[in-house]
Amino acid sequence: MGGPAMGEQTRDRATADADSLRAENLRLETLVRKQELDFKTLLEMANAINERSLDPRGIEAYLIYICNAVRGQFGVTKAHVVREAMDGEVRRFVLMERGKVVFECPRDGEFAKALSNARGAVPLAGDPVANLPEAAQLKALDLETVAPLLRFAEGKAELKGVLAIGKRLVRAPFAADDLQMFGLLGSIIAISLHNAELHRKAIVDNLTQVYSRGHFDLAMEAEISRAERYGGQHHSDEVRFVSLVMMDIDHFKKVNDTHGHLGGDAVLRVVARALRQTVRKSDVVSRYGGEEFALIAPETNKEEAIRMAERLRLRIAGEKAESGGKLLAVTASFGVA
Structure with a gap:
């Protein structure tokens, strides 16, 4: 059952x-x-x-x-x-x-x-x-x-x-x-x-926040190789340019002697900021050494580089660096290659 x-x-x-x-x-x-x-x-x-x-x-x-x-x-x-x-x-x-x-x-x-x-x-x-x-x-x-x-x-x-x-x-x-x-x-x-x-x-200058000299050397070599590769004998119908703009802050030693290294640092930062804000994204701004800066400008011929340098010169001349409660005038000299 x-x-x-x-x-x-x-x-x-x-x-x-x-x-x-x-x-x-x-x-x-x-x-x-x-x-x-x-x-x-x-x-x-x-x-x-x-x-x-x-x-x-x-x-x-x-x-x-x-x-x-x-x-x-x-x-x-x-x-x-x-x-x-x-x-x-x-x-x-x-x-x-x-x-x-x-x-x-x-x-x-x-x-x-x-x-x-x-x-x-x-x-x-x-x-x-x-x-x-x-x-x-x-x-x-x-x-x-x-x-x-x-x-x-x-x-x-x-x-x-x-x-x-x-x-x-x-x-x-x-x-x-x-x-x-x-x-x-x-x-x-x-x-x-x-x-x-x-x-x-490793590649950026700590004081100015632009690229270091070591990075500049590598970038310059790469840009020259690129211009030669794409504008050389295998591409005779094309011309590729790269320009170099060198800049030196005027009377920088006098600034250091008069206002100390803090004053010199303030000037370097102001100049670097003016450069960063003025150049194109494709440009490479570097602190070359001391008060010297270098700018690599791809696809830029000499005449364009000269005009660029003039824009940068005027921009920097309009800046003031502040140190110890004083405003310091800044000017710079440029060279183009």
């Missing part, structure tokens, strides 16, 4: 167990495929980020690439890198949009400390940042998640910045493995950003 019914129940249980097992296998297969895809995405981004870290256009172009890559790969509305900036002796993290500071926090503030200890991406609405004013400021910019850019050296975590991420386009919240992946990406960006900063320090 009851034998057929019990057999039916057993078959039902076996069918249910088999269905449950198939569902679990499907879930695990989906998870493995997602992890494989996430790993592939992370590896591709890591390679691309490292390749771009020495972008000759500078760190700004590198950061723009990172943000575009994050938006494209992860399908988010926004991605920004909050990076360190110096304001005198004050170190802080800032987010710039269209040349304006839209977010900032102190380098040693609670927000930065919380992220330094986070060891991964965190939602702005969650611990340990939810109750901090910086989280509210970032949420007001339509950002939802932050990943610390942590570089580990000698067992200590150094916060290089923050990757701030907006909403997902699919409207679904980030899962725990998504946050983990953002954390790994943050560490990759931190290392690449550190390498980019080291590279920049």
Whole structure:
């Protein structure tokens, strides 16, 4: 009695167990495929980020690439890198949009400390940042998640910045493995950003923020080779130009003798800024040595270079350097080749 019914129940249980097992296998297969895809995405981004870290256009172009890559790969509305900036002796993290500071926090503030200890991406609405004013400021910019850019050296975590991420386009919240992946990406960006900063320090003059003499030598050699290659005997119908503009600050020794080296440094910075703001993006401005600057002007013939030098001379003559409460007049002499 009851034998057929019990057999039916057993078959039902076996069918249910088999269905449950198939569902679990499907879930695990989906998870493995997602992890494989996430790993592939992370590896591709890591390679691309490292390749771009020495972008000759500078760190700004590198950061723009990172943000575009994050938006494209992860399908988010926004991605920004909050990076360190110096304001005198004050170190802080800032987010710039269209040349304006839209977010900032102190380098040693609670927000930065919380992220330094986070060891991964965190939602702005969650611990340990939810109750901090910086989280509210970032949420007001339509950002939802932050990943610390942590570089580990000698067992200590150094916060290089923050990757701030907006909403997902699919409207679904980030899962725990998504946050983990953002954390790994943050560490990759931190290392690449550190390498980019080291590279920049190696090729940029610290005082004037124009290129160093070593970078000038390499750039000059490359431009001459390019002009010869594309305008030489194999391309006789083409003429490719490259011009060199040399500049020497007038009476610089007198400035140092009268106003000290701080006065001389102020003059050098003013001249370098005037040069950077006047030349084209394709031009290479370098501090050649002491009070001498050099400008490599690709695709520029001698007559155009002379006109360029005159523009620079007039621009510099209109500048004043401030030192010790005094305004110092600045002039410079130019040569063109």
